[in-house]
Amino acid sequence: MSTEVKIPQQLSVSQNPAPQGVKLPIYMDNHATTPMDPRVLEEMLPFFIERFGNSASRNHSFGWAAEEGVEIARERIAKLIGATTKEIIFTSGATESDNLAIKGVAEMYREKGNHIITAVTEHKAVLDTCKRLEKNGYRVTYMPVQKDGLVDLDDLKRAMDDKTILVTIMAANNEIGVIQPIAEIGKLCHERGVIFHTDATQAVGKIPIDVTKQNIDLLSISAHKMYGPKGVGALYVRRKNPRVQVSAIIDGGGHERGMRSGTLNVPGIVGLGKACAIASEEMSHEAAQLSRLRDRLRDRIMSRLDETYINGTMDHRLPGNLNISFAYVEGESLLMGINDIAVSSGSACTSATLEPSYVLKALGTGDDLAHSSIRFGIGRFNTEAEVDYVADRVIETVERLRELSPLYEMAKEGINLKDVKWAGEAH
Amino acid sequence: MSYSDKVIDHYNNPRNVGSMDKSSADVGTGLVGAPECGDVMKLQIKVNRETNVIEEAKFKTFGCGSAIASSSLATEWVKGKTVDEALAIKNMDIVKELSLPPVKIHCSVLAEDAIRAAIGDWKKKQESTKPVASAVTQ
Numbered sequence: 001m002s003t004e005v006k007i008p009q010q011l012s013v014s015q016n017p018a019p020q021g022v023k024l025p026i027y028m029d030n031h032a033t034t035p036m037d038p039r040v041l042e043e044m045l046p047f048f049i050e051r052f053g054n055s056a057s058r059n060h061s062f063g064w065a066a067e068e069g070v071e072i073a074r075e076r077i078a079k080l081i082g083a084t085t086k087e088i089i090f091t092s093g094a095t096e097s098d099n100l101a102i103k104g105v106a107e108m109y110r111e112k113g114n115h116i117i118t119a120v121t122e123h124k125a126v127l128d129t130c131k132r133l134e135k136n137g138y139r140v141t142y143m144p145v146q147k148d149g150l151v152d153l154d155d156l157k158r159a160m161d162d163k164t165i166l167v168t169i170m171a172a173n174n175e176i177g178v179i180q181p182i183a184e185i186g187k188l189c190h191e192r193g194v195i196f197h198t199d200a201t202q203a204v205g206k207i208p209i210d211v212t213k214q215n216i217d218l219l220s221i222s223a224h225k226m227y228g229p230k231g232v233g234a235l236y237v238r239r240k241n242p243r244v245q246v247s248a249i250i251d252g253g254g255h256e257r258g259m260r261s262g263t264l265n266v267p268g269i270v271g272l273g274k275a276c277a278i279a280s281e282e283m284s285h286e287a288a289q290l291s292r293l294r295d296r297l298r299d300r301i302m303s304r305l306d307e308t309y310i311n312g313t314m315d316h317r318l319p320g321n322l323n324i325s326f327a328y329v330e331g332e333s334l335l336m337g338i339n340d341i342a343v344s345s346g347s348a349c350t351s352a353t354l355e356p357s358y359v360l361k362a363l364g365t366g367d368d369l370a371h372s373s374i375r376f377g378i379g380r381f382n383t384e385a386e387v388d389y390v391a392d393r394v395i396e397t398v399e400r401l402r403e404l405s406p407l408y409e410m411a412k413e414g415i416n417l418k419d420v421k422w423a424g425e426a427h
Numbered sequence: 428m429s430y431s432d433k434v435i436d437h438y439n440n441p442r443n444v445g446s447m448d449k450s451s452a453d454v455g456t457g458l459v460g461a462p463e464c465g466d467v468m469k470l471q472i473k474v475n476r477e478t479n480v481i482e483e484a485k486f487k488t489f490g491c492g493s494a495i496a497s498s499s500l501a502t503e504w505v506k507g508k509t510v511d512e513a514l515a516i517k518n519m520d521i522v523k524e525l526s527l528p529p530v531k532i533h534c535s536v537l538a539e540d541a542i543r544a545a546i547g548d549w550k551k552k553q554e555s556t557k558p559v560a561s562a563v564t565q
Contacts, residue, residue: 330465332491336430336438347491348465356465368462404444404495406469406487407462422461423544 021385024340028390030225030320030379031174031202032344036271037227037380043274044229047267055264056255066266073273077234080276081200081219082210089235089256090269094201095125097220097235098168100260101197102129104246105166105218106138109195113163119143119151120362121178122170126199130168139163147364148313149178156188166195171203171219175346175359175375176312177321179207186215195244201225201233205279206287206318211236217244223268227380228275232268235260286380290319293378293387298322300391305398307411311346311360311373320378325360325369326394328408329401334374337397341390346373368417430492431526437496442503445485447471455549457541466490466534468498470541472505472513474549479509486541493531497521497538510546 018024027035047069055070057063074085091097106116118130120142130140141159145151151169160167167189172179182198189196197218200209204219205226211219219236223229237259238244252261302308307327323346326334331347346357348371356370365373374394378387402408407417430438446469449456454473460466467490473483484502488495500521505513521527521535 328489330490330494333438333495336435336492366463367465371462371465404441404487405489406458406467407489409446409469409487417462422463422467423459423540 018340019385019389021383022389026341026382026386026390028376028378028382028386029342029344030377030382031177031375032377033224033230034227034379035381036224036229037275037278039278040228040271040274044267044271047270051266053266055266056253066264069266069270069273070264073269073276076273076277076280077221080209080280081204081221081236082212083236084239086257087211087236087239089237089259090264090272091233091235091260092231092265093224093233094123094199094220094222097222097233098123098125098197098199099129100235100246100249101218101220101237102126102166102168103133103249104259105195105197105244106133107247108245109165113165115139115141115161115163115165117141117143117156117159117164117167117169119145119169119180121145121149121173121175121359122168123174123199123201126168126170145362148315149173149176149311149359149363150313150316151180151185153181153184153188156185160188160192160194164192164194166197168197168199171198171200171209172207172318173312173359174202175357176323176363177202177318178312179203179316179318181316182216183214186217189217190215190242193242195242202318205276205283206320208283211238217242218246221272223272223275226275226279229268229271232265232272234272287319290378290380293382293384294320294322294376296384297376297378297387297391298324300388301394304395308398309365309369311363311365311369320382322376322378323360323373324376325365325373326398327369327372328405328411329372329398331372331374333401334372334394334397337401338390338393341393343377343390344375346375347371433500433525434492434496434527437499437525438492441486441495441499443483443485443499443506444487446487447473447483447485452552453549455545455547455552457544457546457548459540459544460490460537462489466494466537468494468537468541470498470501470538470545472545472549474510476553479511481505481508481510481513490534490537491531493525493527494534494537496525497527497534498541500524501538501542505542510549513542514546516542 051065053062053066055066074088078085186196195217199220201222217238221234223232309325311323331345346360348356360370447454457470468488471485472481484506486498486502488498518535518539
């Protein structure tokens with residue numbers, strides 16, 4: 001006795017005509033990077049050939065022209081986050097900003113203490129920097145997060161001691177989009193005289209950030225996550241109440257008030273500035289639009305598929321982020337089925353380490369569901385028609401792969417998969 | 428990661444998807460891997476008792492495209508072979524046929540394990556059913 005499963009044949013890209021108004025492939029991985037806004041490119045272009053000067057050249061008009069571009073950018077960035085221009089240090093991107101903030105504080109305040117607090121769901125730019133400091137005699141507390149992805153403020157209070165010099169907690173997570181209670185964390189830090197750094201790579205330009213209201217001392221920014229160019233970012237460094245200092249990690253000509261030497265990437269900085277100016281103008285409108293599209297994607301998928309689980313809280317989340325686990329379906333095989341759509345998976349098969357997402361594991365998501373997760377990152381240029389197409393392709397592919405899944409079959413037979421003695425469990 | 432044309436073909440048109448009655452005396456079932464590891468394969472064979480030839484093979488796989496392709500290919504290869512011939516299939520044969528990259532070799536290992544587990548299950552059934560069957564006919 002055998003049952004033949006019917007497999008739909010229309011699966012490869014060429015066999016799938018795009019509906020009207022949808023151009024394939026669709027980019028919906030805006031947490032990885034964003035396309036540049038054409039308005040940003042337009043602003044940058046004069047700074048490659050006409051205004052090519054070195055912004056540090058103080059004695060001629062070429063230098064002044066470049067410097068003017070840099071200073072306008074500095075103002076625009078400062079305005080977006082409620083800072084002053086002297087508090088903005090340009091870097092090559094958020095990874096460098098994170099390194100400068102954490103290593104810079106660790107070295108500058110070494111005599112005060114050697115304890116740093118961070119969270120297990122941070123980006124590797126923070127986690128690996130902290131790990132390096134551990135080798136150099138610093139003590140690091142990696143705080144767990146709750147099931148919803150948020151850090152527990154009581155945990156943070158308990159973790160602080162008289163040797164704590166720095167707390168580094170991200171503003172919004174790159175995988176699950178969960179927004180941490182930054183203002184409250186900053187308040188706790190300031191009450192205890194501890195410096196607070198936040199990696200705001202995913203948050204700046206997406207949700208309101210105000211370094212004063214949110215008690216932030218150091219904040220990392222990346223241009224390419226907010227429709228600007230790659231290879232440029234910034235670090236906000238508080239100048240008063242309290243004045244924060246960081247030791248430089250790159251030595252040289254003393255640019256950026258000695259904190260970051262190296263000739264400035266003038267076109268990139270101009271682009272970052274323009275990206276911030278656009279965000280200042282359009283963020284509230286855009287956030288509403290992205291939330292609407294995200295909820296539409298979620299509702300369409302979840303109304304048609306059972307046993308799908310959202311990873312991380314929906315209550316404190318970036319507008320464009322959706323992270324769903326599709327039980328009984330492995331993430332990489334799902335990506336392969338929707339290969340005209342660019343999204344990401346927390347599946348081990350998509351990572352270099354063959355380990356499933358450490359962020360999802362930190363939420364208590366089982367390894368099986370971490371393998372089954374997909375991250376959707378909706379951005380400025382995604383349309384409603386694209387969202388509908390993505391939802392339909394995901395639904396059809398998950399249904400097909402579930403028909404192919406022995407786990408789905410067992411679950412439908414009423415077998416509890418947790419009770420099964422798996423042959424490969426020792427792996 | 429880019430996939431070979433053969434992996435894509437098996438992924439888009441998997442051969443021999445389905446299930447057979449695992450309680451049948453002629454059917455051997457292999458279930459290998461674990462959900463936590465991201466790969467589970469179920470491979471079933473139906474064997475002719477007289478000839479020991481595998482007359483039918485079915486699979487279902489939870490795993491990446493390479494895991495699906497490896498198990499789909501395994502069912503194609505075991506069909507028509509005797510049990511002993513099927514046992515001679517090695518994971519590196521699958522790697523070669525599907526041009527799997529090093530990071531996907533474990534998928535082929537799992538497919539070989541699945542073939543062995545299915546045959547092992549069938550053999551166990553034969554040992555336990557034979558005396559009973561002869562007792563009935565006597």
